[in-house]
Amino acid sequence: MSAIAIELEDLTVAYQRHPAVHHVTGTIAAGSLTAIAGPNGAGKSSLLKAIIGELRPSSGMIRHRLKSTDFGYLPQAANINRRFPISVLDTVLLGAWRQSGALGHIASAEWQKAHDALEAVGLGGFERRGIGSLSAGQFQRVLFARLLLQDANVILLDEPFTAIDGRTTRDLLDIVANWHGEGRTVLAVLHDFAQVRAHFPQTLLLARDVIGWGATADVMSEANLRKARAMAERWDESAGICEPAR
């Protein structure tokens, strides 16, 4: 049996008492590769934010023995401000702060690793470009290079391939597969069900409540997807915690 990396026990996450994630119980095995799927507003991003400690549970528990530096997190692209005047290389080097400290000295090994990471994502030569001048796909490659440098044990990706072309998606999926091969734990919020079925052995199907959690082929059944859609149609955005669905 695999070791557990993260355990969720009756986890509810709410905003101003409106639940986004409701009574979630389950485990994420160390070294597993899990997709989080579900309709818009299902609570997928909120769950990732709770796991990294950005949101506090309203009730229930998140148990793990990880330090904050063990987590690598890729937020949704829409939430990243690219107007900040910073170069591609410096953006990637932000992934090395665990080694260097927040204001610390960047060792030459880290510079080399940053260059190697940019080569690995197909952006060799882009080091001095400002991030504001990149296409969406190029910027997503930069963020993956930063994660490569960060070398985290648990990697959480929030819609990493949304609005990204097929070739870039394939390249980035290869990186995800390598992380999995290296024994890292990867959780990714995805909307493309074909991608989930093809590349992610485990799936958590969420519609605020857990619809299914386990082997992807079992969880992504037509019946479960119908149930998730039906739940989404019934959501009452003003419902309080644990009010029964109407």
Ligand SMILES: Nc1ncnc2c1ncn2[C@@H]1O[C@H](COP(=O)(O)OP(=O)(O)OP(=O)(O)O)[C@@H](O)[C@H]1O
């Ligand atoms: N900062 C916030 N303040 C208030 N409500 C929020 C906040 N962030 C999210 N919500 C609400 O929580 C619910 C879950 O949102 P969340 O972003 O986690 O869903 P999601 O499954 O990631 O959706 P999507 O697929 O559209 O990205 C939604 O009803 C959303 O409106």
